[in-house]
Each structure stands twice: as structure tokens, then as C-alpha cells.
Amino acid sequence: MSTELQTQLLDSKGLKKTPIRRELVSLFLQNSNALSFHDIQDGMSSKLDKSTLYRNLTSFEEAGLIHKINDHSGIAKFALGQQDLSDDHAHFVCDNCETVSCMEGSVSIDVKVDDKVHVKQIQTIVHGICGNCNS
Amino acid sequence: MSTELQTQLLDSKGLKKTPIRRELVSLFLQNSNALSFHDIQDGMSSKLDKSTLYRNLTSFEEAGLIHKINDHSGIAKFALGQQDLSDDHAHFVCDNCETVSCMEGSVSIDVKVDDKVHVKQIQTIVHGICGNCNS
DNA sequence: ATTTTAAACGCGACTGAGTTGCATCTGTAA
DNA sequence: TTACAGATGCAACTCAGTCGCGTTTAAAAT
Numbered sequence: 001m002s003t004e005l006q007t008q009l010l011d012s013k014g015l016k017k018t019p020i021r022r023e024l025v026s027l028f029l030q031n032s033n034a035l036s037f038h039d040i041q042d043g044m045s046s047k048l049d050k051s052t053l054y055r056n057l058t059s060f061e062e063a064g065l066i067h068k069i070n071d072h073s074g075i076a077k078f079a080l081g082q083q084d085l086s087d088d089h090a091h092f093v094c095d096n097c098e099t100v101s102c103m104e105g106s107v108s109i110d111v112k113v114d115d116k117v118h119v120k121q122i123q124t125i126v127h128g129i130c131g132n133c134n135s
Numbered sequence: 136m137s138t139e140l141q142t143q144l145l146d147s148k149g150l151k152k153t154p155i156r157r158e159l160v161s162l163f164l165q166n167s168n169a170l171s172f173h174d175i176q177d178g179m180s181s182k183l184d185k186s187t188l189y190r191n192l193t194s195f196e197e198a199g200l201i202h203k204i205n206d207h208s209g210i211a212k213f214a215l216g217q218q219d220l221s222d223d224h225a226h227f228v229c230d231n232c233e234t235v236s237c238m239e240g241s242v243s244i245d246v247k248v249d250d251k252v253h254v255k256q257i258q259t260i261v262h263g264i265c266g267n268c269n270s
Numbered sequence: 271a272t273t274t275t276a277a278a279c280g281c282g283a284c285t286g287a288g289t290t291g292c293a294t295c296t297g298t299a300a
Numbered sequence: 301t302t303a304c305a306g307a308t309g310c311a312a313c314t315c316a317g318t319c320g321c322g323t324t325t326a327a328a329a330t
Contacts, residue, residue: 016297018307037287049309054288056307070205072258074316075287090246095255103246109259111225111240116266120230123207124244124259131251151326153278172316184280189317191278209287210316 005029013063020048024056025065034069034077034091034100069100071125091123094130101130140164148198155183159191160200169204169212169226169235204235206260226258229265236265 006025010017027043028035035043040053057078060066069077071093077100090103107124141160145152162178163170170178175188192213195201204212206228212235225238242259 016306018297020308050287051289051310052308059307068207070207070209072203072205074205074209074211076209090244092252103244103248105244105246107242107244107246107259109225109238109240109242109261111238111242111261113238114266116269117227117263118269119261119263121262122259123262124242124257126244126246126254127256127258128252128254131249134251134253151277153326155279185316186281186318187279194278 009065013060013065015059015063015065020044020052021056024053024060028066028078028080032101034079034102036075036077040078069125071100072127073098090126092126092128092130094133095127096129096133099130099132144200148195148200150194150198150200155179155187156191159188159195163201163213163215167236169214169237171210171212175213204260206235207262208233225261227261227263227265229268230262231264231268234265234267 006022006029007017009025010021015021023044024040027040031039031043037050037053037057040057041048041050044053057066057068061068061078064081066078067081069079069091071077071091079100079102090105090107092101092103093099103126107122109122113119141157141164142152144160145156150156158179159175162175166174166178172185172188172192175192176183176185179188192201192203196203196213199216201213202216204214204226206212206226214235214237225240225242227236227238228234238261242257244257248254
């Protein structure tokens with residue numbers, strides 16, 4: 001049932017199901033955009049301690065439930081790691097409203113790489129103006 | 136003459152040529168890798184005030200002499216913006232020694248983009264193990 | 271050469287993100 | 301139901317980066 005989606009996600013990653021974690025997962029499920037720490041703190045029903053939130057975000061990230069995005073602002077944002085998006089998916093940053101969202105599709109690079117260099121992951125940030133701001 | 140390359144670079148960007156700025160440009164010219172604030176502070180011949188350095192880095196960035204790179208560490212790194220590299224060039228981050236360097240070549244994306252979305256710039260960070268560490 | 275002035279410098283105080291140590295509480299498994 | 305690892309909250313802390321302000325200096329004007 002739909003109210004149990006958070007439970008399924010936490011279970012699937014072997015994470016303990018506390019009330020805070022359930023609400024935190026719900027918050028991510030409700031938002032397609034990446035969330036800053038303050039978006040998260042403001043989005044929870046009660047004001048929670050920041051170390052609790054940061055520790056949960058770290059646990060979620062280590063478990064692969066969410067991923068961290070570092071854009072040019074220097075402030076980390078977090079978004080659900082979705083199965084239908086590749087590991088190397090791109091992120092879109094609106095230079096006007098500063099919204100960050102994940103992009104479907106693939107990124108390919110055509111760069112000179114030395115033989116000894118081992119490429120493991122590609123992270124791409126696409127800057128521009130989002131549909132909302134461009135109206 | 137070669138000792139005047141810093142002067143040329145500062146002149147070409149309309150930046151005032153102070154002793155600190157000359158040495159700062161020299162430091163960037165000597166390093167192919169991107170430099171963190173502490174790399175820079177340690178690389179200068181005398182210990183300089185951090186606000187002076189930060190303000191110079193900001194001026195250099197605004198003038199297009201250098202560019203800022205935000206990798207997963209959350210700590211900004213700076214590198215010369217070189218003419219032979221495209222604006223949208225990729226950065227390589229070694230997950231072992233944490234060195235950051237610019238990559239020649241181009242990045243292309245194949246992602247779904249809404250009609251209203253206007254893409255302005257693509258920034259890519261390639262993670263892996265560098266040649267030095269992979270020996 | 272001297273004066274002028276906008277901009278660079280240094281100092282110190284500050285902000286804000288993120289971390290850590292520790293005592294208490296709670297989810298879960300035995 | 302109990303036991304315990306791990307989650308929570310609080311407070312103190314670290315560290316990157318910024319800002320205000322008084323002083324100095326590069327470079328243009330005289």
C-alpha cells in the first residue's frame with residue numbers, strides 16, 4: 001500500500017525505521033527537486049536537531065537511498081537515487097531560481113584519458129534557465 | 136619575455152598588477168592541477184591574509200582569468216581558465232589523492248530537455264584514479 | 271616628479287555549513 | 301521483556317568564506 005512506500009525503501013536498504021526517517025523519506029518522495037539542508041529542516045513537521053538530520057542524510061547516502069549534489073553554490077543538495085536514473089545522470093541547476101533537479105538520459109565524454117587513468121564515475125551539472133522561469 | 140607572462144595575463148584582463156597578484160598568477164602558471172585555498176596560501180612566499188587571497192581569487196574569477204571547481208568535497212578549488220580548453224571542459228578528480236585537474240576534450244549530453252528549458256553551460260566532474268596513483 | 275584617488279591590503283570580527291562528544295532514548299532482535 | 305546497537309538532542313566546536321574599516325599602494329592625472 002502507498003503509505004508503506006517509505007517503509008519498503010528503508011527496509012530495502014537495511015535502515016532502521018524511526019518516525020524521523022519515515023518522514024524524511026516521505027519528504028524526498030514528495031519532491032522531484034533536490035533539497036538543501038534548510039529545505040529539509042523546513043519541510044519536516046517539527047523542528048529537528050541539525051546533527052540528527054545530517055547524520056540521517058549521511059546514513060541515507062551511504063546506503064544509496066539518496067545522493068548528494070555539489071553545485072557552484074558550495075551548499076550541498078540531496079535527492080533520491082532513483083532506479084530509473086543511471087548512476088551517472090546529469091543534474092540541472094536553474095541559474096535564476098537555483099532549483100536543482102535530476103535529468104533523465106546519458107552523458108558521454110570525449111576526452112583524452114591517459115592509459116593509466118581509471119574512470120569510475122561521471123557527474124555532470126547542466127546550468128541554464130528552467131521551464132518555470134522561462135515563461 | 137617569460138618573466139613577464141604574469142604581467143601580460145593581468146594586463147589582458149584589466150587587473151591591477153600588485154606583487155601579490157603577480158605571485159598568485161605565477162603560482163597558477165606553475166601548477167597544472169586545481170588549487171585549494173590552502174594550496175594557494177601555502178604556495179605563496181609569505182603568509183598572506185585570507186581575505187586578501189579570497190578577494191583576489193574572486194576578482195580573478197570575475198575577470199575570467201581563473202575558474203572555480205566545486206567537487207564532492209565541498210571545498211572550492213581554482214584553476215587557470217586556459218584558452219585551449221573549452222568553457223565546458225571536464226574536470227578529473229582522483230578519488231585517491233584528491234588531485235583535481237582539467238581535461239581536454241568535449242562533453243556531450245543526451246538528455247531529455249523541455250522546450251522551455253534553456254541550457255547555458257555544462258560542467259562535468261569525472262571521478263576515478265589518476266595515473267600517478269594507478270602505478 | 272608630485273599629487274590624487276580608486277582599489278588593494280591586513281586585521282579582526284562575524285556568519286553559516288557541517289562535525290563531534292556525550293548522555294538519553296528507542297527500534298529491533300533475542 | 302530484556303538487552304543493546306544505533307538514533308536522537310544538546311552544546312560546543314571546526315573550518316570555509318565574508319564583511320567592515322582603517323591603512324597602504326598602483327597607476328593615472330597634473
